[in-house]
Amino acid sequence: MFISLHWLKQYVRLPKNVQPREIANDLTMHTVEVDELTIQGELAKRCLVAVVENLEAHPNADKLKIATVNDGSKTRKRVVCGGANIAPGMLVAFAPVGTPVRWHGEGEPKTLERASIRGEESEGMICAGVEIDLGHLDEGEHNILDLSQLGVSKRSIGSSVYDVLEKKGFCDCIIEVDNKSMNHRPDLWGHYGIARELAAIYGTTLTPLSALAPSIKSARTNTLNAEISPDSKARALTLMALSNVVVRESPQALKNMLRAVGINPINNIVDITNFVMFELGQPTHAYDRDKLKSETLVARNAKEGERFTTLDGTTRSLSSTDVVIAEQRGRAVALAGVMGGRETEISSATTSIVIESGCFDPVKTRRTAKRLGIPTEASLRFEKSPDATKQPELAARRIVTLLKEYCPGVKIASSLAHAYAKNIKEYRPRTITVSASWLQVRIGKEISKREIVEILKRLEFAVSANGDTLTVNAPAHRPPKDISIPEDIVEEVARIHGYDNIAPVLPNVPMLPPDIEASYAKKRKERDREWRMRDILAMRGFTEVVNYSFIGKRDLRHCSVELSGAYLKLMNSLSEHQSHLRRDLTTGLLGTLGKNERDVDELAIFEVGRVYLKEEQGAMKNDNEHDRLPGEQLHVAIFVASKTGKGERTIAPLETVQRESEALLRHLHLDAHIEQRHERNTRQLSWMAPGIEALVHPTKSARIVVNGADVGCLAEVHPGCLNDFPNVRAAFMELNCSALNALDNAGEHETMFRALAKYPSVRFDLALVVPCDVRWSELERTLRGAGPLVHAVQPFDVYEGKGLEPETKSVAFHVVLRSDDHTLEEREIEQVRTALLKRAGDRHGAALRTSR
């Protein structure tokens, strides 16, 4: 909203010497956020009033002229000027060399230099309004500022343009307030409300409302009648009729004020209703009384499908939730709180009017304005739940006062007709009891009781003190939606006192670490692990990616899976690429490959993030234990991809993923087992949906098991899913951290010291030939079971191919034997070796590989 400083000064006396910038800053610091301050004519301070004495054509440019100007100094100046309206004898704003001006009204000011324009020397500039912060006075885009038209006389030649215009009231300051910062303050949506705040901030006097809107001497005859139908939820409706109206142009002063806040003047009646809205924040509407077919106006719900033509000429189909002002048992004449109607509009022939000043339900008003796409200055104000008890009548009285001034001869033709909602009491301002000491504690500063009372009174709260206890009555313009609890009084006192005047005080609290709360200690450890995972992965060369929680059909184009079914659906997504919620991270990381495939030969990335599972039970939705959100899990995934045939540096994705997964799991102190029994090992994982299942290689995949629980999987990416990426191979690992967190000690093993070996260990190598489908994990179990002396078995070579039977492979490994109580003898070693070979032979058909 635009606030004019001139306008404000009609109501509030501001301290001398207070600059516009300070006013804007004080409003920001105590009341509402000022977005921008425009000081009209700021750059005109160093411009001089000058007269054009002579004008000649520019020899090299059709649109330019060469003017000789008299700026009151001894020498005449030759100035090149492009203004379309320049004429001899005109008084203009002349900027001499060295003056800052704003080129074309944009950007920061630049200092004028002596310049040659198309070969002609120019000793300054004749300015358009926009160039010296007087854009609001410009008429025509290519015109210069014509001071003669503004009533400047030749006596002013040589004076500062700003000084001359300021005296004539042309240089206002426009304060633009951020509307968002006063959504909760309906009283601030007019100049008077802002003036009231400034009076409270500066402790200065304010013109009382009774002076602006004195009571009205009603007409004897009263036929007007206001009614509220309860389902309209309208809170108040006030009507007032006037006759002997003459519709005409408003006086210049009124037009200037409206223009200053961005409103186009129309005629005196409409302008006065607009003026009152920007003054008191109360929207009103004027009907042509002769076009009304009924003396009774009702606020009622519209009929479903009711047709209504608004002032802007658009015929709209209404819904039964919209509220209209209607003739009794008749047609609608206004869309309540939003816009008036075409059929009862004021015209130049109007002589008799009805003023309507009401208060309508904020939610209904907002919904109607939004549904019909016509948020108006009126609907914006009713959305904020303004006062319904005093304000409507006040505005009606103010309109009458102004009409008498601007429309002499006007007669009051009715008394004020009021209707109020049955529950109007609910909208009456509240009485709040607080103690001064409590206020001091909440603020954290000993603001004296005297000051507290003083501040509240300046804000027009009625305060009565009884010892420490204060009984505070909110004024009418601060309705219950705004002021209703003691905390609201804290705010009023503290903000006017000034937040900057409250010295910071650090809280004085017991030195207890949050881990004393056992359930938190567990959470804290889980979070520590999350960070540790990031550290480990980053240290091992992975780059963290963060993807959206949303996926779309594009993300599943690698397979023929539909998004419906397993994936939770967004009900109001703006994009088909973000229509559902992810169930895993890997699908998104495959998308990351797509984004980087052209530029990157190898990709090693990871993500830590949440996934969402439709079929699982998550956190409680409310107080009901059984009402649950869908499931949510924390996952971490790593993804490696590389282009083959790009030289030695190419990494092998599956091997890398396997190695790095192991590194991660071991760094995290997890006793993880890689289980690979069947094809499609990942199917048992509950979070796996067909979308990611399709990514898994049929044979190169395994589950990760910790303490017997399935916590993740690793796999090569199915080559069929990489058709878009020629020569690329990829692999991934995805870990369900939530499942890990649910395990005892979050799956971590405790580290205990083991005595160092006292006796030497014995080491030998074996190479066994086994069928190809025998996994190392199975062989290892067999070998380790060969007796307590087997301390470690460690594979170092697996070979398949020439020299071996088909479908067999050779596995070579080190065996380490060790005893804690004696040095091993040759005989014992031989026994173990025999046992190893026999067990492997019996269980896996293994044979000792014989070298040839």
Next chain:
Amino acid sequence: MDINHERQTIERQFEKDLSAVKTEADLERLRIAVLGKKGSLTSIVKRIATAPQEQRPALGEGVNTLKKDIAEALIKKGNELSRTRIEQELKHDRADLTLPSDVRLGHIHPVAQTQRRVEEVFRSMGFMVLDGPELESEYFNFDAVNMPADHPARETQDTFWVEGKGTLMRTQTTSVQVRGMRTYWNNLEQYGAPMRAIVPGRVFRNERTDITHDNTFMQVEGLMVDRAMSIANLIAVMKTMLAQVLERETEVRLRPGFFPFVEPGFELDAKVTIDTPHGKKEKWLELVPCGMVHPVVLKEGGIDPERYSGFAFGLGLDRLTMMRYGINNIRLFLSGDMEFLTQF
């Protein structure tokens, strides 16, 4: 000949021969000539036994000292010779150490780095770091934090609604305020400890994106509840926290602001220096919305607003990160672009 005299002759001869040695082979020959089985020194050692009993210790000591000195001199000379030889060989053994090494550096996401810094700061001030569901209920996201059904924010298209009754992607980490109070307050109260918690997390707004808006971003919600918490406390904690997070003393100002879950509400602005086409300019940047926790919210969390009060605040991690690194487009964070991600 007199043993002593002979020993001196050997010593002189050795010194002369040693200085003539040029190769390791020469040196080995010299060693054998002096210390070998038939070496000159070895032969006089044998003869000590033939000397008179009383002379033997002195003779033995003299010869042994010489033997030790010679052995050391030989080793020293050997080291010198091998060093010279290796130096010679190494002239052809080269490496270009200016070539980049084959290192694959990993990177933590810039917003996560900021988040960690913020978590560290608050942990050091005794705050818990909590989380809550991203897929949230209408109740915890809105109702419980004093944003009732007809609140405008609930009607705008800003919220991503998810299938299922009253289910949405949380629009604010404020949703965890009441969850956190309900989970931890009773125990903390028993210990006489204040509730101090931050909630870093992902939030969602269903709106068109541009360089300063994305539909997914990171917030940190903060909350402190204790007996008699005041506006002065809030200002002090915010100042301390910001100085730590921004890693410099920062001028801040507190001004009125409005948020349904606090009363009174504030905007905390920080003074920052920005680059403009016309040079550096100081400017107030809206950084931390905050306020005293609304009594309705405390009640929802099971805390008696008559006995306790608190303050709450929010921080935008994306914005802090953009400030810290000079990033000009918020959408880069979720772009998955390696050129971007590998800069941090």
